[in-house]
Amino acid sequence: MKKYYGWKPSLAVLIAASAVLSGCMGDPGGGAGKVEEAETPSAVNEPVTVKLATSQGIFNEAEFKQYIVDPVAKKYPNINVEYINTSEKGSSLNEIIAAGNIPDIVVGYGSTIKSLIELQLFYNMEPLIKQNKFDVNRIIPEMIDYIRVNGGSNDLGGLPVYNNAFGLFYNKTLFDKFAVPYPKDGMTWEEIGDLGKKMTRNYDGVQYRGLFPDNVNRMVNQITLYQLDKDNKATITTDPWKKAFDLWESIYNYPGNSDAPYNTMNFGENQKAFVEGRLAMITGYSSTVNALKSAPDMNWDVVTYPQHKDNMGFSTNVDTPNMSITAQSKNKQAAFLVIETALSDEVQLQLARNGKMSVLSSEKVKEEFGKAIPEFAGKTYNLSSMTRLKPSVPRISKYQGSDTNKVILDAYESVLKKEKDINTALRDADEQINAIVQAKIRQE
Template structure:
């Protein structure tokens, strides 16, 4: 067995057994005699989050209002990092350090680069917060993504993934609808049957999205951090390239405007009734809410045979308390409130997946959206979440560009898979060298 195979096998074992064990669980503890009292002085907590994590309306609904109700002495203010001049780099340069910052897992290590990292485990004990309420794969992802051995924050919610299908397209073709627990291979066969020109219209079967979706589902490692070398030019990545490209090689799948991979365009094609299946995520519910005439439903996200029952990796805004916060008790109480059953249930009812283990909370998914009555939305909550693979010092956005460009060149028949992977491997090694120089 090669060194890479061992690394990859370890990742898959973590996926399989994360629900049974986790080193991050912290059971409630008794308060000691000498323990510091929890402050109740009036406090204003500044939380820096992007607009796609919490809109102003959602922030009020899921953060500031429930916190004020539970802890009247705490006021929570939102800093929208999506606004020009309000990025974390801009804020710190201006001398404004928020009490809480939000990052998605792929960028969570930024807190280390910005000297914001804080170990919240003492606060967990002090506030008697039971981390076993949170899904272990979520807790493990936070640790791996932060590059720390301790807990730096909590995930607020999860963006779940599913397979959306347009009933009109299936009815037109006389083909049965997809079902829960189908694999990419199953759906590729279905896509072949659907993809055709009918009455002058090009109908397409399945849009699986970018290659990195498949990589994150398998928790494929980008690099070996012992040798600081790329792992892109290896069999597991080659296998994924072959699977993913086979779904686009179906005649007609990349016709016309769909030569370049683009989720938004394919979402619109799905709504228009020219794409039968869209492997997507919960944000698509917002688009479908605005298209009441579309006859659609959803089943579980397609699984890879190498990771059965696993959908996409944890896709959650992680809220971390900064080391500079002067109000850490109040900041923790904000996190505690967001993770309460009440707030999590409210989020779930409105289309955001809980990070809690509670099946009772999960069962409420989408029930607050009357437009979706009768839809199989519970399918988005069924699969396991994959755990993030180690990123360390890599810029995940840059790595995704490398793999996506390589894959696009294969789809465009500009390069074969071996050439694309070899060149991508070289580019990633250059990125690794650059990142290591920056660290030094």
């Protein structure tokens, strides 16, 4: 899935953006404190265009029309919503801001909120939420917490639009072929790893692999294992990190399962192997549901995401695109009505039924997950299992990002490729993360 993780604007972009923003900001704080005077929860009676910027990976144009444009037009005929595709060349968030094309709404993942802060676009939506009497309690609480954490304060700089739910997918045909019991809801990583070893074998000249658990950061986030301590020093050489790598070694890195070309943590290649029937289990998410549409003859199902035995009840981290109003928007009330519409029961139910999990706490909506996907008609899948565990909310340092995450991924891949032992890989990763953090601190 497309994310903005770790994006850092160049100095030139920041200078250009600062020049653009200084002309439209009367208040250094973005005017958030004046919202109650400037904005009222009145109907939008005059035609207005709300510019919404997001990536193709979050909403393609067809989805944008289905879940945003059409519902808004039905409810608020005077509001037109314009789609800015930040995946297009020359239209990334930093490029459109530098060009002076400031959107009213930006939709992106957690680090996008950090980028909005850096570009002085961050806006606290709570006054508008209160004025419009929007009930935030309808939303899964961890998803609201996730937005506050990424904003670095108690201000609420966005609302989630849908949830990338996670689960363990398995090929029932392969389990039947090898007479191994199916995975069940509520299993731990160790239990799933044992199943994977039973399923890994060469049969009739075909190498079948047992398990792809995705990258180690998924489990690290599940148990909220920190990269940095309170003094922003790397913690990668500590025992909890060694245990995390040891666990991944035991459930993934063994002959027949992690041989080349699978001695990397490439999700796309492993998902392809699963859909093609050569991999018995994969920890996937909403995109895996969509990938399985192309395999109508495959006999598969899904159970709850594997749990860490020391932190039962939790899936991996919150993974939601969030809708944020920009501080410079001149159409904040109309923008909020767009967001409110996307979070209506009707739209959220439609999202869930079509395979984009709702962010609402409603059990009724959760139970409808995937039920309108035409390719799954007449079949009974345990898709609601993907919503039964709580998502975790790692409290990450502002110095952590895709750059430090990549250090962890590279460290584990060096172990997979037998280039380093675990202790060496962790020690090198610790040094690299400290260097990255110190460089960021010097730039402040």
